[in-house]
Amino acid sequence: MDTIRMLIDGVRAAGDGTLPVRHKATGEVIAEIAVAGASHVQAAVDAAERAFRTVTLSPYERYEIILRAANLMRERREEFAAALVAEAGKPIRDARGEIDRAYQTLILSAEEAKRLRGETVPLAGAPGCENRMAFTIRRPLGVVCAITPFNFPVNLAAHKIGPALAAGNTVVYKPASATPITASMLCDVFREAGLPAGCLNLILGEGGRVGDLLAADERIRMFSFTGSVPVGKALRNAVGFRRISLELGSNSANIVHEDVADVRWVAERCARYAFVNAGQVCISCQRVYVSRSIYETFCEAAVDAARGFRGGDLMDVHTQIGPMISEREAERIDAWVREAAAQGARILTGGARTGAFYEPTVLTDVAPDMKVVCEETFAPVFSIVPYDAIEDAVRAVNDTRYGLQAGVFTRSLAVANYCAEHLEVGGVIIGDGATFRMDNMPYGGVKDSGIGREGPAYAIRAFTEEKLIVLNVEA
Numbered sequence: 173m174d175t176i177r178m179l180i181d182g183v184r185a186a187g188d189g190t191l192p193v194r195h196k197a198t199g200e201v202i203a204e205i206a207v208a209g210a211s212h213v214q215a216a217v218d219a220a221e222r223a224f225r226t227v228t229l230s231p232y233e234r235y236e237i238i239l240r241a242a243n244l245m246r247e248r249r250e251e252f253a254a255a256l257v258a259e260a261g262k263p264i265r266d267a268r269g270e271i272d273r274a275y276q277t278l279i280l281s282a283e284e285a286k287r288l289r290g291e292t293v294p295l296a297g298a299p300g301c302e303n304r305m306a307f308t309i310r311r312p313l314g315v316v317c318a319i320t321p322f323n324f325p326v327n328l329a330a331h332k333i334g335p336a337l338a339a340g341n342t343v344v345y346k347p348a349s350a351t352p353i354t355a356s357m358l359c360d361v362f363r364e365a366g367l368p369a370g371c372l373n374l375i376l377g378e379g380g381r382v383g384d385l386l387a388a389d390e391r392i393r394m395f396s397f398t399g400s401v402p403v404g405k406a407l408r409n410a411v412g413f414r415r416i417s418l419e420l421g422s423n424s425a426n427i428v429h430e431d432v433a434d435v436r437w438v439a440e441r442c443a444r445y446a447f448v449n450a451g452q453v454c455i456s457c458q459r460v461y462v463s464r465s466i467y468e469t470f471c472e473a474a475v476d477a478a479r480g481f482r483g484g485d486l487m488d489v490h491t492q493i494g495p496m497i498s499e500r501e502a503e504r505i506d507a508w509v510r511e512a513a514a515q516g517a518r519i520l521t522g523g524a525r526t527g528a529f530y531e532p533t534v535l536t537d538v539a540p541d542m543k544v545v546c547e548e549t550f551a552p553v554f555s556i557v558p559y560d561a562i563e564d565a566v567r568a569v570n571d572t573r574y575g576l577q578a579g580v581f582t583r584s585l586a587v588a589n590y591c592a593e594h595l596e597v598g599g600v601i602i603g604d605g606a607t608f609r610m611d612n613m614p615y616g617g618v619k620d621s622g623i624g625r626e627g628p629a630y631a632i633r634a635f636t637e638e639k640l641i642v643l644n645v646e647a
Protein backbone atom coordinates (compact mmCIF):
# COMPACT_ATOMS: atom_id res chain seq x y z
CA MET A 173 0.00 0.00 0.00
CA ASP A 174 1.23 3.48 -0.84
CA THR A 175 2.20 5.75 2.01
CA ILE A 176 1.72 9.37 1.02
CA ARG A 177 4.44 11.35 2.67
CA MET A 178 4.64 15.04 3.34
CA LEU A 179 6.90 17.37 1.39
CA ILE A 180 9.15 19.52 3.54
CA ASP A 181 11.96 21.57 2.05
CA GLY A 182 11.86 19.51 -1.13
CA VAL A 183 12.18 16.19 0.71
CA ARG A 184 9.45 13.60 1.27
CA ALA A 185 8.89 13.14 5.00
CA ALA A 186 7.29 10.44 7.13
CA GLY A 187 5.15 11.57 10.06
CA ASP A 188 4.44 10.61 13.65
CA GLY A 189 1.89 8.02 12.54
CA THR A 190 -0.43 7.19 9.66
CA LEU A 191 -4.09 7.49 8.73
CA PRO A 192 -5.89 5.35 6.14
CA VAL A 193 -7.25 6.76 2.88
CA ARG A 194 -10.33 4.97 1.57
CA HIS A 195 -11.85 4.50 -1.85
CA LYS A 196 -15.05 6.46 -1.40
CA ALA A 197 -17.26 4.05 -3.36
CA THR A 198 -15.95 0.71 -2.08
CA GLY A 199 -14.63 1.72 1.34
CA GLU A 200 -11.42 -0.19 0.60
CA VAL A 201 -8.22 1.26 2.09
CA ILE A 202 -6.17 2.44 -0.91
CA ALA A 203 -3.34 4.33 0.76
CA GLU A 204 -2.22 5.81 4.04
CA ILE A 205 -0.97 9.28 4.86
CA ALA A 206 1.86 10.35 7.08
CA VAL A 207 0.49 12.41 9.97
CA ALA A 208 2.31 15.59 10.94
CA GLY A 209 3.40 16.33 14.48
CA ALA A 210 4.54 19.68 15.85
CA SER A 211 8.10 19.16 14.56
CA HIS A 212 6.88 18.62 10.99
CA VAL A 213 4.75 21.76 11.01
CA GLN A 214 7.67 23.71 12.40
CA ALA A 215 10.04 22.27 9.78
CA ALA A 216 7.61 23.10 6.97
CA VAL A 217 7.27 26.72 8.12
CA ASP A 218 11.06 26.94 8.65
CA ALA A 219 11.56 25.75 5.07
CA ALA A 220 8.99 28.12 3.65
CA GLU A 221 10.43 31.06 5.55
CA ARG A 222 13.98 30.24 4.47
CA ALA A 223 12.87 29.85 0.86
CA PHE A 224 11.08 33.19 1.01
CA ARG A 225 14.28 34.89 2.15
CA THR A 226 16.72 33.10 -0.12
CA VAL A 227 14.99 32.06 -3.36
CA THR A 228 14.87 34.84 -5.90
CA LEU A 229 12.58 34.13 -8.81
CA SER A 230 11.67 36.92 -11.18
CA PRO A 231 7.99 37.34 -12.09
CA TYR A 232 8.75 35.82 -15.47
CA GLU A 233 10.43 32.80 -13.87
CA ARG A 234 7.41 32.32 -11.62
CA TYR A 235 5.19 32.52 -14.69
CA GLU A 236 7.25 29.85 -16.43
CA ILE A 237 7.25 27.47 -13.46
CA ILE A 238 3.49 27.70 -12.89
CA LEU A 239 2.87 27.28 -16.61
CA ARG A 240 5.11 24.20 -16.71
CA ALA A 241 3.29 22.76 -13.68
CA ALA A 242 -0.05 23.33 -15.45
CA ASN A 243 1.21 21.53 -18.54
CA LEU A 244 2.61 18.61 -16.53
CA MET A 245 -0.74 18.27 -14.80
CA ARG A 246 -2.51 18.27 -18.14
CA GLU A 247 -0.18 15.56 -19.42
CA ARG A 248 -1.12 13.50 -16.35
CA ARG A 249 -4.84 14.25 -16.67
CA GLU A 250 -5.84 10.59 -16.60
CA GLU A 251 -3.73 9.76 -13.54
CA PHE A 252 -5.10 12.76 -11.66
CA ALA A 253 -8.66 11.92 -12.71
CA ALA A 254 -8.34 8.27 -11.65
CA ALA A 255 -7.01 9.38 -8.27
CA LEU A 256 -9.98 11.76 -7.88
CA VAL A 257 -12.41 8.94 -8.69
CA ALA A 258 -10.92 6.84 -5.90
CA GLU A 259 -10.22 9.38 -3.16
CA ALA A 260 -13.16 11.78 -3.75
CA GLY A 261 -15.76 9.38 -5.21
CA LYS A 262 -16.23 11.49 -8.34
CA PRO A 263 -17.57 10.00 -11.56
CA ILE A 264 -14.76 9.97 -14.13
CA ARG A 265 -16.34 12.61 -16.34
CA ASP A 266 -16.52 15.07 -13.43
CA ALA A 267 -13.01 14.12 -12.33
CA ARG A 268 -11.63 14.96 -15.79
CA GLY A 269 -13.64 18.18 -15.72
CA GLU A 270 -12.01 19.20 -12.46
CA ILE A 271 -8.50 18.63 -13.83
CA ASP A 272 -9.37 20.69 -16.92
CA ARG A 273 -10.53 23.50 -14.66
CA ALA A 274 -7.45 23.27 -12.46
CA TYR A 275 -5.33 23.58 -15.61
CA GLN A 276 -7.16 26.81 -16.47
CA THR A 277 -6.73 28.07 -12.90
CA LEU A 278 -2.99 27.51 -13.03
CA ILE A 279 -2.72 29.16 -16.45
CA LEU A 280 -4.61 32.20 -15.12
CA SER A 281 -2.32 32.25 -12.07
CA ALA A 282 0.83 32.06 -14.18
CA GLU A 283 -0.33 35.06 -16.19
CA GLU A 284 -0.95 37.07 -13.01
CA ALA A 285 2.73 36.71 -12.09
CA LYS A 286 3.50 39.09 -14.98
CA ARG A 287 0.71 41.53 -14.18
CA LEU A 288 1.43 42.52 -10.61
CA ARG A 289 0.93 46.24 -10.59
CA GLY A 290 0.27 49.12 -8.26
CA GLU A 291 -1.12 52.54 -9.09
CA THR A 292 0.03 56.11 -9.28
CA VAL A 293 -1.17 58.35 -6.46
CA PRO A 294 -1.96 61.97 -7.44
CA LEU A 295 -0.05 63.37 -4.49
CA ALA A 296 0.58 66.69 -6.23
CA GLY A 297 -3.09 67.46 -5.67
CA ALA A 298 -2.54 67.77 -1.93
CA PRO A 299 -1.72 71.33 -0.69
CA GLY A 300 2.01 71.94 -0.57
CA CYS A 301 2.82 68.72 -2.41
CA GLU A 302 3.26 70.15 -5.91
CA ASN A 303 6.73 68.63 -6.11
CA ARG A 304 5.92 65.20 -4.82
CA MET A 305 4.75 62.16 -6.62
CA ALA A 306 3.75 58.73 -5.37
CA PHE A 307 2.93 55.25 -6.53
CA THR A 308 2.27 51.85 -5.01
CA ILE A 309 3.92 48.51 -5.67
CA ARG A 310 2.68 45.07 -4.66
CA ARG A 311 4.98 42.95 -2.54
CA PRO A 312 4.52 39.30 -1.48
CA LEU A 313 3.54 38.65 2.14
CA GLY A 314 5.96 35.83 2.97
CA VAL A 315 4.80 32.41 4.13
CA VAL A 316 1.14 31.70 3.40
CA CYS A 317 -0.90 28.69 4.42
CA ALA A 318 -3.40 27.07 2.04
CA ILE A 319 -6.05 24.82 3.63
CA THR A 320 -8.42 23.03 1.25
CA PRO A 321 -11.56 20.85 1.46
CA PHE A 322 -12.33 17.47 -0.10
CA ASN A 323 -14.95 18.38 -2.68
CA PHE A 324 -12.78 19.96 -5.44
CA PRO A 325 -9.38 19.11 -4.03
CA VAL A 326 -7.29 19.87 -7.11
CA ASN A 327 -8.95 22.98 -8.45
CA LEU A 328 -9.39 24.62 -5.06
CA ALA A 329 -5.74 23.94 -4.24
CA ALA A 330 -4.79 25.47 -7.61
CA HIS A 331 -6.84 28.57 -6.66
CA LYS A 332 -4.61 29.10 -3.63
CA ILE A 333 -1.19 27.75 -4.56
CA GLY A 334 -1.25 29.31 -8.06
CA PRO A 335 -1.85 32.96 -7.09
CA ALA A 336 0.22 32.65 -3.88
CA LEU A 337 3.30 31.53 -5.83
CA ALA A 338 2.60 33.95 -8.68
CA ALA A 339 2.77 36.79 -6.16
CA GLY A 340 6.15 35.55 -4.88
CA ASN A 341 5.08 33.96 -1.60
CA THR A 342 6.06 30.55 -0.29
CA VAL A 343 3.37 28.09 0.74
CA VAL A 344 2.53 25.54 3.41
CA TYR A 345 -0.30 23.46 1.98
CA LYS A 346 -2.68 21.38 4.13
CA PRO A 347 -5.21 19.40 2.03
CA ALA A 348 -8.26 17.56 3.37
CA SER A 349 -7.35 14.21 4.90
CA ALA A 350 -9.93 12.52 2.65
CA THR A 351 -8.14 13.62 -0.54
CA PRO A 352 -4.35 13.61 -0.05
CA ILE A 353 -3.40 11.65 -3.17
CA THR A 354 -4.02 14.40 -5.71
CA ALA A 355 -2.53 16.90 -3.25
CA SER A 356 0.71 14.98 -3.30
CA MET A 357 0.58 14.69 -7.12
CA LEU A 358 0.09 18.44 -7.38
CA CYS A 359 3.22 19.03 -5.30
CA ASP A 360 5.11 16.65 -7.60
CA VAL A 361 4.22 18.60 -10.72
CA PHE A 362 5.39 21.86 -9.14
CA ARG A 363 8.66 20.23 -8.09
CA GLU A 364 9.20 18.79 -11.55
CA ALA A 365 8.32 22.14 -13.06
CA GLY A 366 11.36 23.60 -11.32
CA LEU A 367 9.90 25.19 -8.19
CA PRO A 368 12.82 25.37 -5.73
CA ALA A 369 12.73 23.35 -2.51
CA GLY A 370 10.85 25.02 0.34
CA CYS A 371 8.59 27.14 -1.87
CA LEU A 372 5.74 24.62 -1.60
CA ASN A 373 5.52 22.35 1.43
CA LEU A 374 2.87 19.69 2.00
CA ILE A 375 1.63 18.98 5.51
CA LEU A 376 -0.78 16.11 6.15
CA GLY A 377 -2.85 15.05 9.12
CA GLU A 378 -6.08 15.64 11.00
CA GLY A 379 -7.29 19.19 10.48
CA GLY A 380 -8.04 19.93 14.13
CA ARG A 381 -4.55 19.18 15.40
CA VAL A 382 -2.52 20.29 12.38
CA GLY A 383 -4.70 23.38 11.94
CA ASP A 384 -4.05 24.48 15.52
CA LEU A 385 -0.31 24.06 15.06
CA LEU A 386 -0.37 26.06 11.83
CA ALA A 387 -2.54 28.82 13.30
CA ALA A 388 -0.20 29.14 16.27
CA ASP A 389 2.87 29.76 14.09
CA GLU A 390 3.10 33.54 13.83
CA ARG A 391 5.53 33.32 10.93
CA ILE A 392 2.62 32.44 8.65
CA ARG A 393 1.46 35.80 7.34
CA MET A 394 -1.78 34.72 5.70
CA PHE A 395 -4.26 31.85 5.76
CA SER A 396 -6.28 31.03 2.67
CA PHE A 397 -8.99 28.65 3.84
CA THR A 398 -11.79 26.89 1.98
CA GLY A 399 -14.08 24.69 4.04
CA SER A 400 -16.92 24.70 6.52
CA VAL A 401 -18.22 27.68 8.49
CA PRO A 402 -17.35 26.40 11.99
CA VAL A 403 -13.74 25.63 11.06
CA GLY A 404 -13.42 28.92 9.16
CA LYS A 405 -14.70 30.89 12.15
CA ALA A 406 -12.38 29.09 14.56
CA LEU A 407 -9.41 29.79 12.30
CA ARG A 408 -10.47 33.44 11.97
CA ASN A 409 -10.42 33.76 15.75
CA ALA A 410 -7.04 32.04 16.02
CA VAL A 411 -5.08 34.13 13.51
CA GLY A 412 -5.51 37.52 15.16
CA PHE A 413 -4.25 40.43 13.06
CA ARG A 414 -2.89 38.21 10.32
CA ARG A 415 -4.59 38.18 6.96
CA ILE A 416 -7.17 35.53 6.15
CA SER A 417 -9.44 34.68 3.24
CA LEU A 418 -12.39 32.40 3.92
CA GLU A 419 -14.37 30.57 1.25
CA LEU A 420 -17.09 28.87 3.25
CA GLY A 421 -20.41 27.14 2.80
CA SER A 422 -23.87 28.18 1.68
CA ASN A 423 -27.45 27.00 1.10
CA SER A 424 -27.60 28.56 -2.35
CA ALA A 425 -30.90 29.51 -3.92
CA ASN A 426 -32.32 30.06 -7.39
CA ILE A 427 -35.36 32.08 -8.42
CA VAL A 428 -37.38 30.84 -11.40
CA HIS A 429 -39.73 33.53 -12.64
CA GLU A 430 -42.95 32.86 -14.52
CA ASP A 431 -41.66 34.35 -17.77
CA VAL A 432 -38.93 31.75 -18.46
CA ALA A 433 -39.04 30.37 -21.99
CA ASP A 434 -38.80 26.69 -21.07
CA VAL A 435 -39.74 25.63 -17.54
CA ARG A 436 -38.62 22.04 -18.04
CA TRP A 437 -35.17 23.12 -19.24
CA VAL A 438 -34.72 25.28 -16.14
CA ALA A 439 -35.90 22.46 -13.86
CA GLU A 440 -33.45 20.04 -15.44
CA ARG A 441 -30.67 22.56 -15.02
CA CYS A 442 -31.52 23.16 -11.35
CA ALA A 443 -31.63 19.40 -10.77
CA ARG A 444 -28.23 18.93 -12.39
CA TYR A 445 -26.83 21.74 -10.25
CA ALA A 446 -28.30 20.07 -7.15
CA PHE A 447 -26.93 16.59 -7.83
CA VAL A 448 -23.55 17.13 -9.46
CA ASN A 449 -20.71 15.93 -7.20
CA ALA A 450 -23.46 14.32 -5.08
CA GLY A 451 -24.51 17.83 -4.06
CA GLN A 452 -21.15 18.45 -2.37
CA VAL A 453 -20.60 21.83 -4.00
CA CYS A 454 -20.47 25.04 -2.00
CA ILE A 455 -22.84 26.66 -4.53
CA SER A 456 -24.97 23.57 -5.01
CA CYS A 457 -28.61 24.30 -5.86
CA GLN A 458 -30.31 23.75 -2.50
CA ARG A 459 -33.40 25.98 -2.62
CA VAL A 460 -35.47 26.89 -5.66
CA TYR A 461 -38.19 29.56 -5.45
CA VAL A 462 -40.59 29.16 -8.37
CA SER A 463 -43.46 31.42 -9.53
CA ARG A 464 -46.69 29.76 -8.46
CA SER A 465 -48.10 29.67 -12.03
CA ILE A 466 -45.30 27.34 -13.21
CA TYR A 467 -44.73 25.52 -9.92
CA GLU A 468 -46.48 22.23 -10.82
CA THR A 469 -44.72 21.92 -14.20
CA PHE A 470 -41.38 22.73 -12.56
CA CYS A 471 -41.88 20.06 -9.85
CA GLU A 472 -42.80 17.39 -12.42
CA ALA A 473 -39.77 18.18 -14.57
CA ALA A 474 -37.46 18.26 -11.51
CA VAL A 475 -38.68 14.81 -10.46
CA ASP A 476 -38.14 13.44 -13.98
CA ALA A 477 -34.63 14.90 -14.02
CA ALA A 478 -33.82 13.46 -10.59
CA ARG A 479 -35.03 10.00 -11.60
CA GLY A 480 -32.98 10.19 -14.79
CA PHE A 481 -29.76 11.12 -12.98
CA ARG A 482 -27.55 8.06 -13.41
CA GLY A 483 -25.51 6.29 -10.77
CA GLY A 484 -23.24 3.34 -11.51
CA ASP A 485 -19.59 2.51 -12.08
CA LEU A 486 -17.58 5.67 -11.39
CA MET A 487 -15.24 4.88 -14.30
CA ASP A 488 -18.16 4.83 -16.77
CA VAL A 489 -18.38 8.17 -18.60
CA HIS A 490 -22.19 8.01 -18.43
CA THR A 491 -22.27 7.90 -14.61
CA GLN A 492 -23.49 11.21 -13.21
CA ILE A 493 -23.56 10.66 -9.45
CA GLY A 494 -21.26 8.88 -7.03
CA PRO A 495 -21.17 8.41 -3.26
CA MET A 496 -20.96 11.15 -0.69
CA ILE A 497 -17.58 11.58 0.94
CA SER A 498 -18.45 9.14 3.76
CA GLU A 499 -21.25 6.97 5.07
CA ARG A 500 -21.45 9.28 8.07
CA GLU A 501 -22.27 12.23 5.81
CA ALA A 502 -24.94 10.17 4.01
CA GLU A 503 -26.43 9.22 7.38
CA ARG A 504 -26.49 12.89 8.37
CA ILE A 505 -28.48 13.99 5.33
CA ASP A 506 -30.77 10.98 5.64
CA ALA A 507 -31.59 12.10 9.20
CA TRP A 508 -32.21 15.71 8.02
CA VAL A 509 -34.59 14.56 5.26
CA ARG A 510 -36.46 12.26 7.66
CA GLU A 511 -36.73 15.08 10.19
CA ALA A 512 -38.09 17.42 7.49
CA ALA A 513 -40.63 14.76 6.41
CA ALA A 514 -41.73 14.31 10.01
CA GLN A 515 -42.26 18.11 10.18
CA GLY A 516 -44.47 18.10 7.06
CA ALA A 517 -42.12 18.17 4.04
CA ARG A 518 -43.07 16.02 1.05
CA ILE A 519 -40.41 13.84 -0.58
CA LEU A 520 -41.30 14.00 -4.29
CA THR A 521 -38.56 11.54 -5.19
CA GLY A 522 -35.46 10.01 -3.56
CA GLY A 523 -34.95 10.01 0.18
CA ALA A 524 -33.13 6.66 0.36
CA ARG A 525 -29.58 5.79 1.38
CA THR A 526 -27.37 2.83 0.57
CA GLY A 527 -24.08 3.07 2.44
CA ALA A 528 -22.44 6.34 1.38
CA PHE A 529 -24.78 6.73 -1.62
CA TYR A 530 -27.77 9.02 -1.28
CA GLU A 531 -30.49 9.14 -3.91
CA PRO A 532 -31.14 12.37 -5.83
CA THR A 533 -33.91 13.86 -3.71
CA VAL A 534 -36.52 16.56 -4.34
CA LEU A 535 -38.56 18.06 -1.51
CA THR A 536 -41.58 20.37 -1.34
CA ASP A 537 -43.81 21.76 1.41
CA VAL A 538 -40.68 22.71 3.36
CA ALA A 539 -40.55 25.42 6.04
CA PRO A 540 -37.78 28.03 6.39
CA ASP A 541 -36.59 26.62 9.72
CA MET A 542 -36.12 23.03 8.55
CA LYS A 543 -32.43 22.01 8.45
CA VAL A 544 -32.73 21.04 4.77
CA VAL A 545 -33.57 24.70 4.08
CA CYS A 546 -31.68 26.82 6.58
CA GLU A 547 -28.49 24.76 7.03
CA GLU A 548 -26.07 23.74 4.28
CA THR A 549 -27.19 20.28 3.10
CA PHE A 550 -24.01 19.53 1.08
CA ALA A 551 -25.86 16.51 -0.34
CA PRO A 552 -27.95 15.67 -3.45
CA VAL A 553 -31.12 17.17 -2.01
CA PHE A 554 -33.05 20.29 -3.02
CA SER A 555 -36.33 21.93 -2.09
CA ILE A 556 -38.87 23.71 -4.30
CA VAL A 557 -40.96 26.54 -2.86
CA PRO A 558 -43.68 28.51 -4.73
CA TYR A 559 -43.86 32.33 -4.60
CA ASP A 560 -46.35 34.97 -5.69
CA ALA A 561 -44.35 38.23 -5.84
CA ILE A 562 -40.69 38.59 -6.79
CA GLU A 563 -40.14 40.64 -3.62
CA ASP A 564 -41.22 37.60 -1.56
CA ALA A 565 -38.79 35.35 -3.44
CA VAL A 566 -35.88 37.73 -2.88
CA ARG A 567 -36.77 38.04 0.81
CA ALA A 568 -36.82 34.24 1.11
CA VAL A 569 -33.45 33.87 -0.64
CA ASN A 570 -31.95 36.44 1.73
CA ASP A 571 -33.45 34.84 4.84
CA THR A 572 -30.27 32.96 5.71
CA ARG A 573 -26.93 33.48 7.39
CA TYR A 574 -25.22 32.47 4.13
CA GLY A 575 -24.61 34.43 0.91
CA LEU A 576 -22.34 32.90 -1.72
CA GLN A 577 -24.15 33.10 -5.09
CA ALA A 578 -27.77 33.13 -6.28
CA GLY A 579 -29.30 32.33 -9.67
CA VAL A 580 -32.21 34.10 -11.36
CA PHE A 581 -34.04 32.64 -14.34
CA THR A 582 -36.10 35.34 -16.02
CA ARG A 583 -36.44 37.14 -19.35
CA SER A 584 -37.50 40.37 -17.66
CA LEU A 585 -34.84 43.05 -17.40
CA ALA A 586 -36.77 44.66 -14.55
CA VAL A 587 -36.89 41.42 -12.52
CA ALA A 588 -33.23 40.69 -13.25
CA ASN A 589 -32.25 44.19 -12.20
CA TYR A 590 -34.35 44.03 -9.02
CA CYS A 591 -32.72 40.73 -8.05
CA ALA A 592 -29.19 41.92 -8.89
CA GLU A 593 -29.79 44.93 -6.67
CA HIS A 594 -31.41 43.21 -3.69
CA LEU A 595 -29.95 39.70 -3.39
CA GLU A 596 -27.45 39.57 -0.50
CA VAL A 597 -24.77 37.36 -2.07
CA GLY A 598 -21.28 37.58 -3.53
CA GLY A 599 -22.50 36.89 -7.07
CA VAL A 600 -25.85 37.01 -8.91
CA ILE A 601 -26.09 34.75 -11.95
CA ILE A 602 -28.84 35.82 -14.33
CA GLY A 603 -30.11 33.29 -16.86
CA ASP A 604 -28.34 30.44 -15.10
CA GLY A 605 -28.12 28.85 -11.66
CA ALA A 606 -26.18 29.85 -8.54
CA THR A 607 -23.84 26.95 -9.26
CA PHE A 608 -22.30 28.59 -12.34
CA ARG A 609 -18.63 29.31 -11.80
CA MET A 610 -15.74 29.98 -14.13
CA ASP A 611 -12.28 30.19 -12.69
CA ASN A 612 -11.54 33.73 -13.87
CA MET A 613 -14.58 35.15 -12.02
CA PRO A 614 -14.25 36.97 -8.71
CA TYR A 615 -15.77 34.34 -6.45
CA GLY A 616 -16.64 34.52 -2.78
CA GLY A 617 -19.37 35.19 -0.28
CA VAL A 618 -20.95 37.64 2.11
CA LYS A 619 -22.31 37.00 5.60
CA ASP A 620 -21.23 33.57 6.92
CA SER A 621 -20.15 32.45 3.45
CA GLY A 622 -16.80 34.10 3.86
CA ILE A 623 -14.34 36.92 3.43
CA GLY A 624 -12.43 37.74 0.25
CA ARG A 625 -12.59 36.74 -3.40
CA GLU A 626 -10.92 33.94 -5.32
CA GLY A 627 -10.13 33.84 -9.04
CA PRO A 628 -6.40 34.40 -9.59
CA ALA A 629 -6.66 38.06 -10.64
CA TYR A 630 -8.58 38.84 -7.43
CA ALA A 631 -6.90 36.42 -5.03
CA ILE A 632 -3.47 37.82 -5.87
CA ARG A 633 -4.48 41.14 -4.29
CA ALA A 634 -4.98 39.35 -0.98
CA PHE A 635 -1.67 37.52 -1.37
CA THR A 636 0.24 40.82 -1.68
CA GLU A 637 0.84 43.91 0.42
CA GLU A 638 0.40 47.26 -1.25
CA LYS A 639 3.43 49.44 -0.46
CA LEU A 640 3.46 53.20 -1.00
CA ILE A 641 6.51 54.94 -2.47
CA VAL A 642 6.63 58.75 -2.18
CA LEU A 643 9.17 60.78 -4.18
CA ASN A 644 10.11 64.30 -3.17
CA VAL A 645 11.48 65.52 -6.48
CA GLU A 646 12.91 68.70 -4.87
CA ALA A 647 15.22 66.83 -2.51
Ligand code: NAP
Pocket residue numbers: 319320321322323324328346347348349350377378379380381382383384398399400401403404406407418419420421422453454455548550576621622
Ligand atom coordinates in the same frame (compact mmCIF):
# COMPACT_ATOMS: atom_id res chain seq x y z
P1 NAP B 1 -13.86 21.23 6.64
O1 NAP B 1 -14.22 20.06 7.49
O2 NAP B 1 -14.05 22.58 7.20
O3 NAP B 1 -12.33 20.98 6.21
C1 NAP B 1 -11.68 21.85 5.33
C2 NAP B 1 -10.18 21.78 5.59
O4 NAP B 1 -9.91 22.29 6.89
C3 NAP B 1 -9.61 20.36 5.59
O5 NAP B 1 -8.31 20.39 5.06
C4 NAP B 1 -9.57 20.01 7.06
O6 NAP B 1 -8.64 19.00 7.38
C5 NAP B 1 -9.15 21.35 7.64
N1 NAP B 1 -9.45 21.54 9.06
C6 NAP B 1 -10.31 20.83 9.85
N2 NAP B 1 -10.28 21.34 11.11
C7 NAP B 1 -9.40 22.37 11.10
C8 NAP B 1 -8.96 23.30 12.08
N3 NAP B 1 -9.40 23.27 13.34
N4 NAP B 1 -8.05 24.24 11.71
C9 NAP B 1 -7.60 24.31 10.44
N5 NAP B 1 -7.98 23.45 9.47
C10 NAP B 1 -8.89 22.50 9.79
O7 NAP B 1 -14.64 21.20 5.25
P2 NAP B 1 -14.88 19.98 4.26
O8 NAP B 1 -15.88 19.07 4.87
O9 NAP B 1 -13.58 19.42 3.80
O10 NAP B 1 -15.50 20.76 3.02
C11 NAP B 1 -16.84 21.09 2.94
C12 NAP B 1 -17.10 22.55 3.24
O11 NAP B 1 -16.30 23.36 2.40
C13 NAP B 1 -18.53 22.93 2.93
O12 NAP B 1 -19.03 23.74 3.94
C14 NAP B 1 -18.42 23.69 1.62
O13 NAP B 1 -19.45 24.60 1.38
C15 NAP B 1 -17.11 24.37 1.81
N6 NAP B 1 -16.57 24.79 0.51
C16 NAP B 1 -16.57 26.12 0.19
C17 NAP B 1 -16.10 26.54 -1.06
C18 NAP B 1 -16.07 27.99 -1.44
O14 NAP B 1 -15.36 28.33 -2.39
N7 NAP B 1 -16.80 28.87 -0.78
C19 NAP B 1 -15.64 25.60 -1.97
C20 NAP B 1 -15.67 24.25 -1.61
C21 NAP B 1 -16.13 23.87 -0.37
P3 NAP B 1 -9.14 17.48 7.61
O15 NAP B 1 -9.71 17.02 6.32
O16 NAP B 1 -7.90 16.78 7.99
O17 NAP B 1 -10.17 17.51 8.70
